[in-house]
Amino acid sequence: MWATATEATPNPSAEATLTEVPEHLLARSKARRAALTGDGDASEETTPATTESTSPEPAKSAAPAAQPAETPEEAEPEPTPPWVEAAESRRKVPVWVVPVLVALPLFFILYAWTLGEPATEEGPLAAGSEVYGVSCAGCHGGGGGGGTGPALSGGAVVETFARPVDQVTWVALGSQGFRDAGETSYGDTAKPIVGGMPAQAETMDAEDLMAVVLHERVEFGGEAFDAALWEDGFEETVTAMVPDHAEEYIAVLDEWKANPPV
Ligand code: HEC
Numbered sequence: 147m148w149a150t151a152t153e154a155t156p157n158p159s160a161e162a163t164l165t166e167v168p169e170h171l172l173a174r175s176k177a178r179r180a181a182l183t184g185d186g187d188a189s190e191e192t193t194p195a196t197t198e199s200t201s202p203e204p205a206k207s208a209a210p211a212a213q214p215a216e217t218p219e220e221a222e223p224e225p226t227p228p229w230v231e232a233a234e235s236r237r238k239v240p241v242w243v244v245p246v247l248v249a250l251p252l253f254f255i256l257y258a259w260t261l262g263e264p265a266t267e268e269g270p271l272a273a274g275s276e277v278y279g280v281s282c283a284g285c286h287g288g289g290g291g292g293g294t295g296p297a298l299s300g301g302a303v304v305e306t307f308a309r310p311v312d313q314v315t316w317v318a319l320g321s322q323g324f325r326d327a328g329e330t331s332y333g334d335t336a337k338p339i340v341g342g343m344p345a346q347a348e349t350m351d352a353e354d355l356m357a358v359v360l361h362e363r364v365e366f367g368g369e370a371f372d373a374a375l376w377e378d379g380f381e382e383t384v385t386a387m388v389p390d391h392a393e394e395y396i397a398v399l400d401e402w403k404a405n406p407p408v
Contacts, residue, residue: 171222270353270407274361277354281346282362290366295343304367306333311380313359314395315387320345327387352394360407371408 279288286292290299307313316324316332321343324332331338346355363369376399384392 270357274357277358299366308334309378310376311383318347318388352398356398373403
């Protein structure tokens, strides 16, 4: 093979360059020469024909193929790899990017806004509202309008219990707790105990129980928090009726007196 190349180029200075020429180039130039002169067999022509189809070089330039001027750089334009072709023909920016970029800041503004909302409402009233929704609304209605249990809204609850402490002990003990204490009625209006109001003292902590009573009085009874009204008979009544948890309820009221809810 090298013998063929050297034969074709008697110029000795070209030899150094030609040692670099890959075999397939030499095969191609040989094939071209054969095609022009009519020499060579068919098998030599078909092999380089495939190479030639990808080459931008016109066929007539094939004659001086073996001359030193034809360095590997000129002779062999790199065929474009398929992945490069795919990258070039692909759309650079997908269509969905623009709406997404527009929507993202809006989304974050809305998100920050919803995060900011509850921060303005916290403390016993918010806690009471949450507890009511979870533990009481099922029987008394979401807005206190009543259901299985009597209505609390429209001032009904503050009418039944003029003193907050009597509502606290009622919610703590429930219908059965009052019966166990020998009562047949409850509240200032002496409502007969029908049954069905579950005791909360053992399932709810003092903060939640006090908070839900506050929520009912403020939201359904239309009564503002009044420390003097809450203190009225508080210690004696809780100590007498709910001795196990009296201290906890007193502690919550002390906290409310120091930092009035609302
Ligand atoms: C399983 C249903 C049920 C649930 C839950 C319930 N209650 Fe009751 N509630 C009743 C019933 C029934 C009565 C009436 C009891 C009776 O006559 O013995 C009542 C009565 C009351 C009353 C007296 C209202 C009045 O004016 O007569 C208050 C206050 C009250 N409940 C508060 C609450 C609170 C606070 C919660 C949540 C912690 C709650 N209830 C959960 C059924 C329920």
